[in-house]
Amino acid sequence: MFSSLYKSSLRQASMSSRTMATHSLPKKYGGKYTVTLIPGDGIGKEITDSVRKIFDHENVPVEFETIEMSGLEGHESKIDEAVLSLKRNKIGLKGITYTPTDPFIKSLNVAFRKELDIYASLVFIKNIPGVPSKLNDIDFVLVRENTEAEYSGLEHQSVPGVVESLKIITKYKTERIARFAFDFAKRNDRKLVTAIHKANIMKLGDGLFRNTIKEIGATEYPDLEVKDLIVDNASMQAVSKPQQFDVMVTPNMYGAILSNIGAALVGGPGFVPGASYGREYAVFEPGCRHVGLDITGQNVANPTAMILSAVKMLEHLGLQEQADRIANATKEVLSEGKTVTKDIGGSASTTEFTDAILSKLN
Numbered sequence: 410m411f412s413s414l415y416k417s418s419l420r421q422a423s424m425s426s427r428t429m430a431t432h433s434l435p436k437k438y439g440g441k442y443t444v445t446l447i448p449g450d451g452i453g454k455e456i457t458d459s460v461r462k463i464f465d466h467e468n469v470p471v472e473f474e475t476i477e478m479s480g481l482e483g484h485e486s487k488i489d490e491a492v493l494s495l496k497r498n499k500i501g502l503k504g505i506t507y508t509p510t511d512p513f514i515k516s517l518n519v520a521f522r523k524e525l526d527i528y529a530s531l532v533f534i535k536n537i538p539g540v541p542s543k544l545n546d547i548d549f550v551l552v553r554e555n556t557e558a559e560y561s562g563l564e565h566q567s568v569p570g571v572v573e574s575l576k577i578i579t580k581y582k583t584e585r586i587a588r589f590a591f592d593f594a595k596r597n598d599r600k601l602v603t604a605i606h607k608a609n610i611m612k613l614g615d616g617l618f619r620n621t622i623k624e625i626g627a628t629e630y631p632d633l634e635v636k637d638l639i640v641d642n643a644s645m646q647a648v649s650k651p652q653q654f655d656v657m658v659t660p661n662m663y664g665a666i667l668s669n670i671g672a673a674l675v676g677g678p679g680f681v682p683g684a685s686y687g688r689e690y691a692v693f694e695p696g697c698r699h700v701g702l703d704i705t706g707q708n709v710a711n712p713t714a715m716i717l718s719a720v721k722m723l724e725h726l727g728l729q730e731q732a733d734r735i736a737n738a739t740k741e742v743l744s745e746g747k748t749v750t751k752d753i754g755g756s757a758s759t760t761e762f763t764d765a766i767l768s769k770l771n
Contacts, residue, residue, distance in 0.1 A: 444502055445495045504715065530554070557579060558661050559635065604658055677753070693719060710750070
């Protein structure tokens with residue numbers, strides 16, 4: 410009896426994730442969607458201002474409810490305000506927020522994951538024509554479980570000088586992220602899902618993750634190929650032959666590492682868009698969490714990842730025409746290489762790069 414109820418609850422959770430794209434859409438008021446905007450720290454305001462400017466130019470039917478979170482003053486209350494805003498609006502666009510190592514300072518990302526159950530993170534690793542890279546034909550997606558494993562946030566000092574940090578992996582959440590990854594693969598005509606793990610050492614925890622992914626693939630998605638790789642081997646393979654990957658599904662920490670490797674492969678963190686999904690909410694933000702504190706306020710940041718993350722948001726809202734126009738204009742500017750930012754050898758400012766996109770949209 411318990412087993413059948415448990416399986417039923419898992420199936421309902423799976424169904425929720427599959428219908429998430431329609432159920433998490435906000436309501437339109439006055440012909441516009443209201444979206445929570447969190448510019449974030451570092452270069453966040455500069456790159457989200459680029460999105461604002463492009464959206465205004467294109468008359469995109471989106472109105473932003475902005476939550477300013479830069480700095481630590483009122484940090485806790487601002488996180489609560491951001492959570493409430495996202496609960497209202499269902500959709501968020503977010504720059505990178507900086508969380509110090511101080512154990513008493515709360516993380517916005519963790520708050521979103523825990524309080525709103527935003528459990529699936531997607532990072533899109535793909536070559537963009539005109540952006541220098543040592544390897545070509547790279548096109549894979551990282552699907553990260555957002556809410557457990559090393560990022561469970563469960564640690565304590567048992568005795569002075571001894572810290573226990575608990576890594577929690579559950580079958581329920583692994584089945585949920587597995588179905589999310591497989592459904593994503595099917596919807597986007599991808600053929601291979603690779604589970605990333607360290608089951609040779611963490612035999613129970615990562616073993617559960619690996620075995621569950623493979624089990625779900627074999628029983629529910631027989632038309633998709635399923636493989637698995639130990640994370641250190643996967644890291645080596647990613648820099649030597651990334652073309653072999655299609656969809657990678659990982660616990661959180663491994664995904665964080667591989668997303669940075671992937672960013673380096675395709676030109677840097679400024680070119681990797683991302684999104685995070687729950688059953689009711691979705692947040693769109695650059696796929697690599699680089700705050701850019703060293704270049705803050707210099708008007709030299711590359712806003713491409715932020716713009717392409719905003720494009721993913723428009724696609725989610727069903728605004729495909731605007732999404733295509735903005736994506737194509739951005740990629741055209743990059744392909745021409747005349748007005749690009751310093752991170753790929755250009756001399757253009759953030760503002761000049763944004764203006765070049767606007768000229769393509771005229």
